[in-house]
Amino acid sequence: MSAATTHDAHHDDHHHHGPDPGVLRWVFTTNHKDIGTLYLVFSFLMLLLGGVLALGIRAELWSPGLQFVDPDFFNQLTTMHALIMVFGAIMPATVGFANWMIPMMIGAPDMALPRMNNWSFWLLPFAFALLLATFFMEGGAPAAGWTLYPPLVLQGGANLPFAIFAIHLMGISSVMGSINIIVTILNMRAPGMTLLKMPLFVWTWLITAFLLVAAMPVFAGAVTMLLTDKFFGTSFFSAAGGGDPVLFQHIFWFFGHPEVYIMILPSFGIVSQVLPTFSRKPLFGYESMVYATASIAFLSFIVWAHHMFTVGMPLAGELFFMYTTMLIAVPTGVKVFNWAATMWRGSLTFETPMLYAIAFVILFTIGGFSGLMLAIVPSDFQYHDTYFVVAHFHYVLVTGALFGIFAGVFYWLPKWTGNMYDERLGKWHFWLSTIFVNILFFPQHFLGLAGMPRRIPDYAVQFADWNMVSSIGGFGFGLTQLLFAWIVLKCCRGGKQATSEVWDGSDGLEWTLPSPAPYHTFETPPAVR
Amino acid sequence: MALDRRLCRGWVHGVSRAAAGLAALLPLGAAHAAWEFNMPRGVTLISREAYDQHMLMLWWCVGIGVVVFGAMFYSMIRHRRAAGHTAANFHHNTFAEIVWTVIPVVILVLMAIPATRALIVMEDTSESDMTLKVTGHQWKWRYEYLEDGVDFFSSLAPESREAIYSDAYSREHYLLEVDNEVVLPVGRKVRILLTANDVIHAWWVPALGMKKDAIPGFINELWTRIDEPGVYRGQCAELCGKDHGYMPIVVRAVSSEEYAAWVGEHLAARETAAQAALRDWSREELMARGEEVYLTACAACHQQNGRGVPPAFPAITGSPIATGPLDTHLDRVMNGKPGTAMAAFAEQLDDSDLAAVITFQRNALGNAVGDVVQPAAIRAAR
């Protein structure tokens, strides 16, 4: 198999400079740049789709009473919004970056297993077609929340097996993707590129891939057991049959907490590339960044039960998970301090990627603060399952993971397309996004503290005002993303020619390549000094 | 269509509220009652512990934020290239890195000590004066006073349910009012046992300071001692299906004397109801009572008009069960349908209410079977 692959690649080299023309190029491509593009385009489409569902939620929550949807459909909206955003938007976007950048950053010609790479992408459209098809089934889409807690999820109608099969496909796709990334990073680094010389983005993805490998079988097992509980008479999670519904929460969050870091670590990596470039100063504390990332990954496996402090754990359990959770603040703090120290006494300029990276550090840290507050069990009993939690994880995932992705897109877009994007529009996108996202999510802290539970379609009138503010922010943030699509399209079609270095403070192998990066790069490994 | 009207009303109301809200923000200090920012301090030891921990953490975070963000903004202003700053070239400093690892550890220890102390207090359910068992049902709560023998279900008040599609602002406590309130005496330590009948729920009254999951097949404990008389409202906090947003909790805290009186009234009312179940009811009585029961017990799923929301919540109008043999109908209402949201109402309703609601379902909502079910038939079927 491997011999055939290299032979084909060799064969192509002598006839084409670029890719095959036509649509089939995208279907059969094994080129890491093509597959990276596919992932990124797919994830943007999913971002828009998940965003539309979110706007459905925000429209219904504009004012108390039911105006647009019935409560059951509202639950379908929240469930599908989360599943699509987590598995369809954020994760594939970061895999897209990995595909594009990791081979270029470590000096490899392509991913180690290009044909498996093709397969891991092309599973995704089918998985999501299956998941979205449940909207049109009798009983509608899954409505038990993305956390799929039994017994509620088992009350679902025809959608359950389809949703679970879709989740299995997504899981297989991301496991194959991470195996490919691990194998690529370990085997295909250019001579001289030792592990501790790798760019931090490569490091964060290596650790992310390892988290995926460790967490995915657990999740796959959990949803499989839901399926057998529903259709094959087992009772893993049914108290009536001797099982335990809380056990599902344990196994789900054993996967779910590493999943949080699977979504955020690649953005940590992107920001760690962007900040030094625009500070014109090397990354502060490279090695401690690597160790901090590794410790965050390790800790992510022993904190899972902080998602479920209210299930009635013994006191000792609550204390253990409180302490370990608080401990995560230490390596996370190290990262934030290192980023701040990278900027310190630099020579800062504020192009769009830098603006996004700075906003990432500040707003992600705010999400980290609310995370620290949530770790304190006595007050978590009040915060749990309220909009305070919703605000917390949206600060971490939207102004964290998604802003990191935006920073990365604007940072590397000139390298991908060979053209500079429109800086003026980029700044507009940044300011509109940042202002609206705070109008959207900051008031949700207040709502949660004032006592509004999450996942409700309708609320008491004292929550009306902040909900409306939040909805205004939601529509503003949603519409702003159309501007993003326009900026990227405009950049693909033309613009000021980009140089190889693109940014005057750029450093790393990818900037030694011409812009746009040639279809085949580093057919032979470059030397790293 | 009805939707248009609802839409208009909701949005117009919303916009006018927004205008009012903005106006209220302008004169500083004239805070609108609804623009709430913070956690309530509550009326129990537990809620005050939660509040104190919350405020302590908040100020820690504000302090750290000021330092870190302050350094970043200083850098952004002073170390701009536009301001002529050239880049230094340092890339690590072992001393600084040790400092900003050790200081957070110290701060975390300072945070953890009071939190641990508070948690130990909150989880101590020993030496309680009375026990309240709370069972979550889709979508209502059952309250059993283990010592006093009081036992009832509590659902969303019908007035609130009617306001969902008309005007939420017409109810002061929209969605936070119930048909039967939980009454608790002030100053007594109440141990609350939580469980559920179908799916996981969570019982939460913010002013009492704690929430815990109600899990089928398991029993969780929490406790409360309410200091001040008053009415405290909360709602289910764990997604439990369609009407998760519509299962409120209302706790009325009263003096011990008022509590004793309430228990007496409650038991007397139950005795009256038990007597009523022994006689034969007229068709009119059954239909009138049946309509009331239908609105509180059935309408959430099967809708007021009986058309349901198929397929999850089938129609009663013209259904083979409600228009078929009586035995099947009795069985479905009394024993429910496992694996769906259809609960077993035998334990939720007494004989008269069951007889009335079944009679109502067979002879109203577009059905006209013509038979009448007496409480005695229910008693026989139990």
Place this chain on the structure above:
Amino acid sequence: MVSMSGEGPDHTLILRPNLSLSWRQAKVFLVVVALVLVSLASGFAAAGLWPVLPLAGAEWLALATALYLVQRRGHRTEVVSVRGGRVAVEKGSGPSRAARWDFPRGWVRVRLQRPRVRGHPSRLVLTMHGEEVALGEFLAEDERRQAAELLRRTLVRPSPAAAHGP
């Protein structure tokens, strides 16, 4: 990686692709991953959730297979041995997959072909009467140039004073 050894007129040139992980390190990595997966999956199995175990096993097998394939590809070796009047070329990543060519030394030519497309790799071939053997397709550009130079020195100018390595 290009390495040359030999004394006098006899020389051996060994070409290997870039591979940043040794097989030993690969095995250590696989064992570590296996330990992690086994410990957490058996934890769940002990709690009654055994379906995690086979899934973790299947995933480890997929990882091990991927690593093995890439390692095998990375262990391709090409050996050019010059002994007396003969030049032998051996290619393979293991004894069973070896391919072998044998030429009389005087007739072999070394050619380094420039790429047809700029930025693409050059091609190093040994030719004799129209028969071609490509060498070092997996090498870096400067390594291939170095290999070509070493081969030329030993073959085209059969001097006993041929250089030892770069």
